[in-house]
Amino acid sequence: GRAWMAIREDEIAAKAMGINTRNLKLMAFGMGATFGGVAGSMFGAFQGFVSPESFSLQESVMIVAMVVLGGIGHIPGVIMGALLLSALPEVLRYVAGPLQEMTGGRLDAAILRQLLVALAMIGVMLLRPRGLWPSPEHGKAAPVPASK
Numbered sequence: 001g002r003a004w005m006a007i008r009e010d011e012i013a014a015k016a017m018g019i020n021t022r023n024l025k026l027m028a029f030g031m032g033a034t035f036g037g038v039a040g041s042m043f044g045a046f047q048g049f050v051s052p053e054s055f056s057l058q059e060s061v062m063i064v065a066m067v068v069l070g071g072i073g074h075i076p077g078v079i080m081g082a083l084l085l086s087a088l089p090e091v092l093r094y095v096a097g098p099l100q101e102m103t104g105g106r107l108d109a110a111i112l113r114q115l116l117v118a119l120a121m122i123g124v125m126l127l128r129p130r131g132l133w134p135s136p137e138h139g140k141a142a143p144v145p146a147s148k
Contacts, residue, residue, distance in 0.1 A: 003019045003024050004024060004028065006019060007019065007021050007024060007025070062085060065081075065085055065121060066078060066081040066082040066085050067081065068081070068125075068131060069081035069084065069085060069121065069124060069125075069131060069132060070082065070084075070131050070132055070133055071130060071131025071132060071133045071134040071135055072130075072131060072134075072135070073134075073135040074131070074133055074134060074135035074136075076133060077131050077132060077133030077134060077135070080132060080133050081131065081132065081133075084132070085117070088117055088120060089113050089117060092113045092116045092117065093113065095116065096112045096113045096116065099112055100112055
């Protein structure tokens with residue numbers, strides 16, 4: 001973990017400290033592929049049917065937005081971002097109705113909700129660019145153990 005943190009912060013400095021960055025990057029890629037494969041097989045087993053229509057662009061964008069909104073590199077922040085972006089469209093159902101009536105019904109309620117979610121995301125990214133709950137240790141050096 002510390003080697004990955006060192007590579008994330010400064011790859012050249014990590015190489016200078018003797019960390020084999022190539023092997024560690026390959027291990028990270030392999031671990032990510034393993035987790036993705038296990039998750040995909042579980043998805044297929046639970047759904048019973050998998051097709052390209054199962055994965056739309058909107059779902060991919062929402063997942064990335066959940067991670068960015070919560071705070072990259074901080075698991076509790078990502079969970080909070082996922083909860084907020086899952087609940088926000090449901091809350092906006094009550095806001096979209098009166099706004100749709102104000103436009104005379106020319107705007108579809110689903111499109112209006114997506115617009116309001118996008119505006120909320122833009123507002124959060126302008127006010128909190130690192131996310132709502134950013135990682136507290138990002139950008140800091142790893143703690144050095146005390147010598148005896």
